[in-house]
Amino acid sequence: MSLHPVVDRVTDRIVERSRTLRTDYLERMDAARQGAPARARLSCGNLAHGFAAAGEDKLRLRGGPAPNIGIVTSYNDMLSAHQPLEPYPSLIRSAARAAGGTAQVAGGVPAMCDGVTQGRAGMELSLFSRDTIALATAVSLSHDMYDAALLLGVCDKIVPGLFIGALSFGHLPVIFVPPGPMTSGLPNKEKAAVRQRYATGQATREELLDAEAGSYHGPGVCTFYGTANSNQVLMEVMGLHMPGTSFINPGTALRDALTVAAAEQVLRITALGDDYRPMARTVDEKSIVNAMVGLAATGGSTNHAIHLVAMARAAGVLINWDDLDELSRVTPLLARIYPNGAADVNHFHAAGGVGFVIRELIDTGLLHPDIQCVHGGDLRQQTLEPYLDDLTLRWREPPAQTLDPGVLRPASDAFDQEGGLRRLQGNLGRAVAKISAVESQRRAIKAPARVFDSQDALLEAFRAGQLTDDFVAVVRGQGPKANGMPELHQLTPALGVMQDRGQRVALLTDGRMSGASGKVLAAIHVTPEALSGGAIGRVREGDIIEIDADAGTMQAHVDETEWNARTVETGDLSRYTHGMGRELFALMRAQAGDAEAGACSLFPEESARPHDAALALAAGVTA
Incomplete structure (x- = not known):
């Protein structure tokens, strides 16, 4: 399928508009590339500080050629979306050792929740927590001990902040690793009805709290299609996740297998190997256009009208709301997920999920399939659905047809001929x-x-x-x-x-x-x-x-x-x-x-x- 003329035109416009800034950015990132492990450039005193507490990884970090992964995590145990990230560093370290590399937690970033701070003074820190996270990511990676990075996060400002910060280290390959959504609880439509009854004095605070607790009930990301889950779709259509990673529930064997796979893959794509895929190249004008199209096709969060502009700018790419509007007007709406429908992201995933959406958009010429994805293939490979064959992680084609036309539809039978x-x-x-x-x-x-x-x-x-x-x-x-x-x-x-x-x-x-x-x-x-x-x-x-x-x-x-x-x-x-x-x-x-x-x-x-x-x-x- 040839590229849609509007997608082609908007992409060309962005390339031309960004030419000077993008060229300067890529030149700086190319200059930062090293052919040897990053830590080899450190003095003996610098390096000794870097592996002093590394235990069994000391010998590899001290003098070997093994690549080292920097883990940047948004873990905290107060918020359901971030609590499942607690065991990830241990799992990643074990996977890295088995693959001949090492991994260290480079640092943590703050992770606040707009759901907790809504209507409170703390909400006024929310947007700038994104910029704070970007700064914290840069500080974490500034020790120059790392040949690649895994970024652990999911929610509203966390993914954009990690993304912006990591692009300052765009010579490193980077894979995003999410925790996945909590299992389905009280349907969002029922929760919203209780909220409206409470607003008019027809429901008590206890009834409202029961409804909220029935909806937000366990570990994982909130299941409605807000900014957090929009983040996940964007990472998929930009090729920055292992395929199909977004909506696998936490605490499952498949979730752990995907985290291990991300650790193994990021070791394969460092500058030390034959398939170098730095973030500066995986994020480009085409992948940013893909993000705008994916957002429109799924009715995603308006917060990305702000975040995507800042994220693109960090890669030397300049976009604006005219670009977003023009792409949205030719992109069919393929998903109905709350608040755009009754279903949650678990239902969306079960109906065919992100892989189905990406395939439909590629087949209608609305996505650039030839972007450089972190998994080693192009965007067509991103459509694959992960599963476990006994204990072995494998991928298969997504469903040929939607499994629930009330939630997910093909482009030929879209909910709307324009995006959201x-x-x-x-x-x-x-x-x-x-x-x-x-x-x-x-x-x-x-x-x-x-x-x-x-x-x-x-x-x-x-x-x-x-x-x-x-x-x-x-x-x-x-x-x-x-x-x-x-x-x-x-x-x-x-x-x-x-x-x-x-x-x-x-x-x-x-x-x-x-x-x-x-x-x-x-x-x-x-x-x-x-x-x-x-x-x-x-x-x-x-x-x-x-x-x-x-x-x-x-x-x-x-x-x-x-x-x-x-x-x-x-x-x-x-x-x-x-x-x-x-x-x-x-x-x-x-x-x-x-x-x-x-x-x-x-x-x-x-x-x-x-x-x-x-x-x-x-x-x-x-x-």
């Missing part, structure tokens, strides 16, 4: 909308603005019975520079209740929504944010706001002279500066780029900004 994400623009600036879970008749709205400076203020108005008409909720002062761009997921039950009782409602914000949010139309990540002079700060109570996700537009219907004369209001931001460690992140807030530049504090905002005219319009400047 949209770029919006107009005199309010630029934004992103996720439409895969929004009913078609709810994808456009024209209604008065109700303006709030926080999600708490909106919820107070809801509880006081002040929100009974149609409206667009404008929640400003929530961008990366203002308060770290927290998710505003607590708004989902209240907005859902109002929509269900017949109101037409939508959200417009310079903040984020959770990857688990869905059925209410939301124009999010509005850029420029209010603190940067963005037009969202000019909106006043009662202004008529129009959002049309299908057309890709958002507009404040205000007389142009009046609009341009208005001052930008952000609300009181002082509440966000101290407490729960927020004072330590002031530098990151100050350095953060806008949402379309990845909201990243680690890189300067770079060249490809096709939205300059839109930003000028939003600022009241005639382009």
